[in-house]
Amino acid sequence: MYIACPSKRSQQLADRVEIFVREVVTGYERDPRNGPHGPSAGLVGELRRLARDAGLMTPHVLPNGEHLSQRETAAVLMRSGLSPLGPVAVNTMAPDEGNMLLLGKVATSEQKQHYLQKLISGDARSAFFMTEPAEDEGAGSDPSMLKTTARLDGDHWMIDGTKTFITGADGAQVGIIMARTEDxxxxxxxxxxxxxPHPAVVIERVLDTIDNSMPGGHSRISIKNLRVPASAVLGEVHQGFTYAQIRLSPARLSHCMRWLGAAARAHEIATAYATRRMAFGMRLIDHEGVGFMLADNLIDLRQSALMIEWCADVLDSGSGATTESSMAKVAVSDALFRVADRCVQVMGGSGVSRDSVVEQIFRDIRAFRIYDGPTEVHKWSLAKKIKKAALEGEYRVGQ
Structure with a gap:
């Protein structure tokens, strides 16, 4: 069920990350500093000090600044996800992982020095300000509904708007704000x-959500009269949606990588429980209803791993993989939710108790089916592409 390591360096990194997560990070899963809005700054700092000592801070970015390939990254990030705190500890979590990738491709040398380096070192966290409140008819799954505006004021830009579900904003040191720049x-x-923090970027509240694995939680943000210099523009003016695509496909797949690790861990725990727990004169796993659920888990985990590897290969070929990442996100998020749900069911009362990390994994993976586009939006987008190709007489199975 693991992602295969395509190179010696990825095998070594993946093995080291797995050992660190299993032997060190899992011991913090019941730490009281892991609260409803994610692990506290103190817990994040402690975990990252341990990761640095182990030589595992941001393992997908090599010391020379080179990124692992997507296939190599998949092997490493999957292992980091074996604990909900694993990506936090080794700095492979969202949104930082995607933001680092974007900055590495688009930012100027000065921006990389000022913003990117402290993200790679794990000394800072970041937030991506895109989603807006539904009640304001702002951008969500449809980015064209973007309401936040930025207007030129001399040699500066003035930004105003409201954002919501902004992951990690509370405690972040780096922000990437998406704003409409032409009326x-x-x-x-x-x-x-x-x-x-910035006085013009105000956290109105941190939302209470079903998941709690990400530091800072998810916040509603008010941006009023935020004045930034022209040097604050990331890339080129008016190219925000183009750059979002650079970030989006790999970020979708990174979610799949990490949550595959979490679901695999939940399956391990549920299997161990079903193997030792007795009921009606036999082990739970010997009851067909339970054993078949675990068998279905194994099938879903393996199919998810293969889907991730396939999409990673497409990205590594130089393709934007927009279609492939949509397919992978739908297939993997739905499959892993089935896995987590079965694990809870197999474990009964223990599965819904916070005495086991399975309960948290279930909640987090449920939210994953909405992150980076709900399943239904991706299917709608795929259906439009199928229709277009078919009407043009170019649709073939396998495209």
Missing amino acids: GNTSRATMFLVGL
Whole structure:
């Protein structure tokens, strides 16, 4: 069920990450500093000090700044996900992992020095300010509904808007804000880099959500009269949606990688429980209803691993993999939710108790089916592409 390691360096890194997560990080899963809005700054700092001591801080970015390939990254990130705290400890978590990738491809040398380096070192966290409140008819799954605006004021930009479900904003030091930069043109948006905290970027509240694995939780943000210099523009003006695509496909797949690790861990725990627990004169696993659920888990885990490997290969070929990442996100998020749900069911009362990490994994993976686009939005997008190809007489099975 594990992602295969395509190179010696990825095998070595994956093995070291797995040992660290299993032997060190899992011991912190019941730490009281792991609260409803994610692990506290103190817990994050302690875990990252341990990761640095182990030489495992940001393992997918090599000392020379080179990123592992997507296939290599998949092997490493899957192992980091064996605990909900694993990605936090070794700095492979969302949104930082995706933001580091974006900055590495788009940022200027000065921006990399000022923002990227402290993310790679694990000394800072970041937030990506895109989603807006539904009640304001702002951007969610449909980015063209972007309401946050940025207007030129001399040689500066003035940004105003409201954002919501912004992961990690509470405690972040680096922000990437998406804003519309041309009145009446919904296709023109720009990304801006801002140091946080900032008096014009106000956290109205941290939302109470089903998941709690990400530091800082998910916040509603008010941005009022945020004045930034032209040097704050990430990449080029009006190219925000283009850059979002650079980040989006790999970020979707990274979620799949990490949560595959979490689901595999939940399956291990449920299997151990079913093997030792007796009921009606036999072990639970010998009851067909239980044994078949675990067998289904194994099938879903293996299929998810293969889907991730396939999409990673497409990304490594140089493709944007927009279609492939949508397919992978749908298939993997739904399959892993089935796995987590079965694990809870197999474990009965123990499965819904917070005495076991399975309960948290179940909640987190349920939220994953909405992160980076709900299943239904991806299917709708795929259906549009199928229709277009079919009407043009170019649709073939396998495309």
